[in-house]
Amino acid sequence: MARAHAAADAAADSGKTRYHHGDLKNALQAAASALIAQRGAEAVSLREISQAAGVSHAAAYRHYADKQALLADLAEAGFRELIAINRRTVAATAGGPAAQLQACGRAYVRFGVRQPQLLQLMFGAAITDWQAHPSLAGASAALADTLSDVVKAGQASGALREGDVGDLTLTAWSLVHGLALLMAGRRIPQAAVDAAFVRRASQRCVALLIDGLGRR
């Protein structure tokens, strides 16, 4: 943000388009992010991202090894955003760990529904070789850790049952992840996926997870 602002100032100072962009990496990220949000990562070409950023089609290669590297950068930012949302949600939610788990689940689903193409980029098959992007893998693992922390806090408080943290975390993560993807991808037959439905469905699903589907 700060760098982008500085670059804009510099452009205003010079009063004309410069041969050197000055902050092309951020401009590419912004252009790619906007285009992908509209049409999805598969449907956007590096050439039109470059064009949207105001440079030639080859300029991106000064900042990214290839298209995959740009996509990995955006996906990583998505993971970091989702982690930050989770942390903020935990901090902002009163009512104890059970309420926090509820709120985090809902925030996860909301993130996915608001940015479905980003969610697909993060968890889909567009990035073919995760081993080539270790910091992306790191961000993904950090998200798993954040979720695990919420579950641990729930167990420590007595709101959640005892048992292997990994198992509980995987179960909770799978539920909200599946729900987010089904909603983001419009795979749920019955309903219009508006804000009210997202709130209601994520609330009910997480409540069912905590209480259990089995007979009482």
Next chain:
Amino acid sequence: MARAHAAADAAADSGKTRYHHGDLKNALQAAASALIAQRGAEAVSLREISQAAGVSHAAAYRHYADKQALLADLAEAGFRELIAINRRTVAATAGGPAAQLQACGRAYVRFGVRQPQLLQLMFGAAITDWQAHPSLAGASAALADTLSDVVKAGQASGALREGDVGDLTLTAWSLVHGLALLMAGRRIPQAAVDAAFVRRASQRCVALLIDGLGRR
């Protein structure tokens, strides 16, 4: 199958490559299915699918309107396969509806882990316009119905709690769907995703869903 066999016989009868393939549509499906299983739908071109099927790069357009139509056909076959697996699993599982739910969940995850690229094709963003492929949307809805039937049977038997069938189904579907995608995409940090882990994790996650994450 019958048509493919007949075509093979015809080829054997003639003893040479014919100008008219005879069963090109099935050959394209088979070639595409194999290539996509290896490298994913995004990474496979229509030209190499045609080449693998032994025809020119334009021949596919006699049988499919475009690449999207071929992908939609394969995704639809995937949905029908998953529906059939579900039905067979229900029929083959003794021990009542709770055991059936367990078995179906595990079968869903197994399907995803065995054919991760197909699962991505079915639920990812590769097919951009579902409205253009109504029979694909129909197959997807039929899968949801099949899952709903299992939940209904569970409620009728008393194994599952009362409540809105849609809510229970969405919860159970989200869990197994999220688990399948996290495993198929290798997004679970800790573990090697082998057959034993799939069995163990899907068993434990579904058990936790039925019993509930909350304190007993």
Next chain:
DNA sequence: ACCTGAACACCGTTCAAGT
């Protein structure tokens, strides 16, 4: 009726050359 080959407008990537 079904398939081929040339053609078109694209795409990712490379690289010498410009500023």
Next chain:
DNA sequence: ACCTGAACACCGTTCAAGT
């Protein structure tokens, strides 16, 4: 140090022409 323009090998799609 950073960006451009031409070039290369590809790709999806179309269409006249072949069988």
